[in-house]
Amino acid sequence: MSGESLFAALEPLLESVSKPIQYVGGELNSQVKDWHCGGHGPDGEELTTRWALMYPDAYEVGVPNQGVMILYEVLNERPDALAERTYTVWPDMEQAMRDADVPQLTVDGHRAVREFDVLGVSFSTELGYTNMLTALDLAGIPLHAADRGDDDPIVLAGGHAAFNPEPVATFIDAAVIGDGEQAVLTITDLIREWKSQGRPGGRAELLLRLARTGGVYVPSLYEVDYLPDGRIKRVAPAADAHGVPWRVSKHTVMDLDEWPYPKQPLVPLAESVHERMSVEIFRGCTRGCRFCQAGMITRPVRERSITGIGEMVEKGLAATGFEEVGLLSLSSADHSEIADVTKGLADRYEGTQTGLSLPSTRVDAFNIDLANELTRNGRRSGLTFAPEGGSERIRKVINKMVTEEDLISTVAAAYGAGWRQVKLYFMCGLPTETDEDVLQIADLAKRVIDTGRKVSGRRDIRCTVSIGGFVPKPHTPFQWCAQLGSEETDARLGKLKEALRSDKRYGAAIGLRYHDGEPGIVEGLLSRGDRRVGKVIEAVWRDGARFDGWSEHFSYERWMRAADAALADEPVDVAWYTTRERGEAEVLPWDHLDSGLDKDWLWEDWQEALDETEVEDCRWTPCFDCGVCPQMGTEIQVGPTGKKLLPLTVV
Numbered sequence: 001m002s003g004e005s006l007f008a009a010l011e012p013l014l015e016s017v018s019k020p021i022q023y024v025g026g027e028l029n030s031q032v033k034d035w036h037c038g039g040h041g042p043d044g045e046e047l048t049t050r051w052a053l054m055y056p057d058a059y060e061v062g063v064p065n066q067g068v069m070i071l072y073e074v075l076n077e078r079p080d081a082l083a084e085r086t087y088t089v090w091p092d093m094e095q096a097m098r099d100a101d102v103p104q105l106t107v108d109g110h111r112a113v114r115e116f117d118v119l120g121v122s123f124s125t126e127l128g129y130t131n132m133l134t135a136l137d138l139a140g141i142p143l144h145a146a147d148r149g150d151d152d153p154i155v156l157a158g159g160h161a162a163f164n165p166e167p168v169a170t171f172i173d174a175a176v177i178g179d180g181e182q183a184v185l186t187i188t189d190l191i192r193e194w195k196s197q198g199r200p201g202g203r204a205e206l207l208l209r210l211a212r213t214g215g216v217y218v219p220s221l222y223e224v225d226y227l228p229d230g231r232i233k234r235v236a237p238a239a240d241a242h243g244v245p246w247r248v249s250k251h252t253v254m255d256l257d258e259w260p261y262p263k264q265p266l267v268p269l270a271e272s273v274h275e276r277m278s279v280e281i282f283r284g285c286t287r288g289c290r291f292c293q294a295g296m297i298t299r300p301v302r303e304r305s306i307t308g309i310g311e312m313v314e315k316g317l318a319a320t321g322f323e324e325v326g327l328l329s330l331s332s333a334d335h336s337e338i339a340d341v342t343k344g345l346a347d348r349y350e351g352t353q354t355g356l357s358l359p360s361t362r363v364d365a366f367n368i369d370l371a372n373e374l375t376r377n378g379r380r381s382g383l384t385f386a387p388e389g390g391s392e393r394i395r396k397v398i399n400k401m402v403t404e405e406d407l408i409s410t411v412a413a414a415y416g417a418g419w420r421q422v423k424l425y426f427m428c429g430l431p432t433e434t435d436e437d438v439l440q441i442a443d444l445a446k447r448v449i450d451t452g453r454k455v456s457g458r459r460d461i462r463c464t465v466s467i468g469g470f471v472p473k474p475h476t477p478f479q480w481c482a483q484l485g486s487e488e489t490d491a492r493l494g495k496l497k498e499a500l501r502s503d504k505r506y507g508a509a510i511g512l513r514y515h516d517g518e519p520g521i522v523e524g525l526l527s528r529g530d531r532r533v534g535k536v537i538e539a540v541w542r543d544g545a546r547f548d549g550w551s552e553h554f555s556y557e558r559w560m561r562a563a564d565a566a567l568a569d570e571p572v573d574v575a576w577y578t579t580r581e582r583g584e585a586e587v588l589p590w591d592h593l594d595s596g597l598d599k600d601w602l603w604e605d606w607q608e609a610l611d612e613t614e615v616e617d618c619r620w621t622p623c624f625d626c627g628v629c630p631q632m633g634t635e636i637q638v639g640p641t642g643k644k645l646l647p648l649t650v651v
């Protein structure tokens, strides 16, 4: 275990592969620490804890990922720990590495991933599962956790998809749900202690210690029993897993101001999907959109203070040289002091090159004011809103409380303020949806254009309708619902296309972007799957599946072929996992992972969805008892703090 750089072996491969810069590292603010930075104990015990952090997609997608960037910095700040990054290599590089016998490396020190203590994989989406298998295989780490030895890293899953890690239970050693920054430090402490004691009990003992904390899920320490019809009977700690809890809790950082990361954001060398710096202004969301897993699993709302935001923006810009700052969160306009935040930043950076952006989905005039504020100097090109459902009825089902009049008055304000393009996001395949609900999107888009033409007096305004297939997710009120089949999704979208194209008065003014239904079915299988789905993932990977989130690499036929073969002896199939509605009593594969949400509350909310009953945002109304706040020992945190962005200097 040397931690030596293998760059000399990698370098000859670079000239024959596409975008070689992505494998080189050395970005501004990246780090390569001494392999033995943590020193040794009195008897020579190794005391450094080494993390390889992986985002299981291409470098250009992974490098701006906030979660990885935060953990990278938090870990590297510790004198006795080091963290390096690794991404999925493109198929051309995979082949070159196999031919030359070069293993999966980190981009920072070009060290072999297998030499690290932990391989932490951050899953934003389930479509990265096959990419993890590629990395494990290239690294020389056995694919199955059960086959790993004391010299192999602990493979640890995190990110939103880890809230149901069962489909990858065979391949991971452990999973952490929720916020990672405190969790990685606790895990580092445990590993250091175990190492300082001379690694008693080897890998098995370390995993047991991690599981006993109650905040790390170790799938091998839990057994799943099934009913004859294929449903789960129960999930319970294995007989010999003493002291392991029945349910594993999520991690929640309660005070974001104590964690102002990333302080030194990475600046990619190669092109990446976001050429800007991001500052997270709050976590959690209580708007209660029933389809939204991110909103549900990140509760409660925790705001960063206005002073904290101001400092992060200033220091981050100084550390990176970026010219654009995105104020990130699930619904940025909902920060209780957002008007002061945007005005303060707009004042501070007025007349400079620094641009500000507010990715946001709220549909109201207030949002337009914010957008106008942020573009005082700049061009007003496009604004995005997400009504999500085409009809008012379906918006009640999903609890997206936007009326058609709200939307029309919002776009009127936008076009009136000089914006030329409005993008509208919708979903297809929502519970109880009919063709009629989706066809109303066409009427809405036409009204948007009519309104825009009227208020702006121009013909060159545009509206783009972007529509994706709905995939039900664990830990949401829609976790029980039937997903719409891919053929039905395609047929419904075909009718919408026809309705938009048939009216020549709008021509190019309305654009339509949509995806076909097939990838959604695979995502659905992986989202609500159980351990049996692991066999499908392995089979499809062996058959060549890579980069499933990329349409040019994705093959639905390959997935279905793998599922047919891998599930042939099981009483379940792809339809069972996706288009089947679940009953209240069914044990769901993720029930033993505690997101803080009360299952009875989720069920009640599902029933209210079917009744088309809306629920308000609990930030401004009494609590609905979703369960999160009492469990965290907190209350919803909202301002105003009364603080100002000052005393930072105006540039």
Ligand code: SF4
Residues within 6 Å of the ligand: 286, 299, 300, 301, 618, 619, 622, 623, 624, 625, 626, 627, 628, 629, 630, 635, 636
């Ligand atoms: S416990 Fe109550 S206040 Fe807290 S997030 Fe849930 S519904 Fe809102």
